[in-house]
Amino acid sequence: MKRVLLAAAAFAALASVTATTATAEETTLRVHYSIPNLWSEIKEKLATEFMARNPDIKIELDAPEETYAKGVQRLLRESVGGQAPDLAFVGLNRWRILEDRGLTVELDSFIGDDAAFEKAGYTPALRSLGQYKGEQHALAVSASTLVMYVNPDLVEQANGHMDDFPTDFDGLIALAAKINNLGNNIDGVWIAAHDWRFQSMLGSYGGRPMNEDETAITFDSDAGVKAAELYFRFAKEAGMKGYDGNAARQAFAAGTLGIYIDSSSYLTRMMEGAGDRFEVTLLPNIVASEDKSAVYFPTGGSAIVMLTEDEAKQKAAWEYIQFVTGPDGAKIIVENSGYAPTNAIVLQDESYLGAFYADNPNAKRAHAQVASYAGPWYAYPGAEGVAVTDLIAAALVEVVEGADPDTKINEVADDVRSKLDMQ
DSSP states (O other): OOOHHHHHHHHHHHHHHHHHHHHHHHHEEEEBOOHHHHHHHHHHHHHHHHHHHHHTTTEEEEEOOOHHHHHHHHHHHHHHHHHHOOEEEEEEHHHHHHHHHHOOOOEEEEEEOOOHHHHHHOOHHHHHHTTTTTTOEEEEEEOOOOEEEEEEHHHHHHHOOGGEEEEHHHHHHHHHHHHHTTTTTTTEEEEEEHHHHHHHHHHHHHHBBBBBOOSOOOOOSSHHHHHHHHHHHHHHHHHOOOHHHHHHHHHHHHHHHHEEEEEEEGGHHHHHHHHTSSSEEEOOOOOOOEEEEEOOEEEEEEEEEEEOOOOHHHHHHHHHHHHHHHHHHHHHHTTTTOOOOOHHHHHOOHHHHHHHHOHHHHHHHHHHHHHHHHOOOOOOOOOTHHHHHHHHHHHHHHHHHHHHHHHHHHHHHHHHHHHHHHO
């Protein structure tokens, strides 16, 4: 009996040591993200699938922030107190703010062989979205460009035709005005007063927010004035309302908004919202410049950055980064959102998304636009970068409310130069 008890005690002790060792070997990674109405379900799916493949790594998702801008501000605050998460999903135009503060861990040492990495689906174009001064600080996770969501029923009621949909802004505004005149509860068109949307319209005319080396503001060019004029004309000629994005999406889903201009990332939500009321049709954004080579649509979406300096956690973090940016993670993201993939393998190998594209022509059109006109989402440099985007958004609101677009865009450009100490 004594031997049995000793054996049992030894076994219990061994089990305790084994459990303690197993627990010690498990790595927990805190992960930050923003925009829960778009990302919560997807982030949970990514975490669940990753942990099933990597049982020794636990993913803890922090409570999300409402926007990428608020997310970055929170990350900056947390870093000051030594409470930053291990990884963060941030807007493609926001990771530079973290890099500027020295918070991001460069990824080149983890990537190793560039040729092998490219073969794994990370093309130079996709890698460029997370590079600065020759170093890789982020990897793109999702990509989107500005598109038009159209209600074909309202178009037909306004004596328009989907097979002859306008291909220039004059025609679009004329059609939106006709839809707006269908009734007091019907609106023709809506676009957010927001820096990314403005950059997209600017890019449609061939303009850029800054010069190539980011030393001068250029959005007050002719292209920038024309982009601001679109907001003015949408309001004055087509009756665009000043409501926010949630209200606009609800109006479109209810069938009371004819043309909703926004990120392709909303595709799944827009189709689900409309349900059986009408068939949502996604169309590419209008290309206004005669010089198509000058046109670019800033690539919206997100990138992932590594923040932890703990070497053990870095190894686990790199495993997670490879999963969410790899073909399996890209498949989950594409199938559950309107985002285009940021890994070339899922576009080359039909076993990933071939059936999906066959069943989702809207997504195929959106992703084709990314391939044709995707460009950088310009991030204004320095600590005032976020404040600058707020200045631009506020100026666009004034334009929608009736301010002269030429005057206002020049005023805000001067304000931005002053704030960023640029010429």
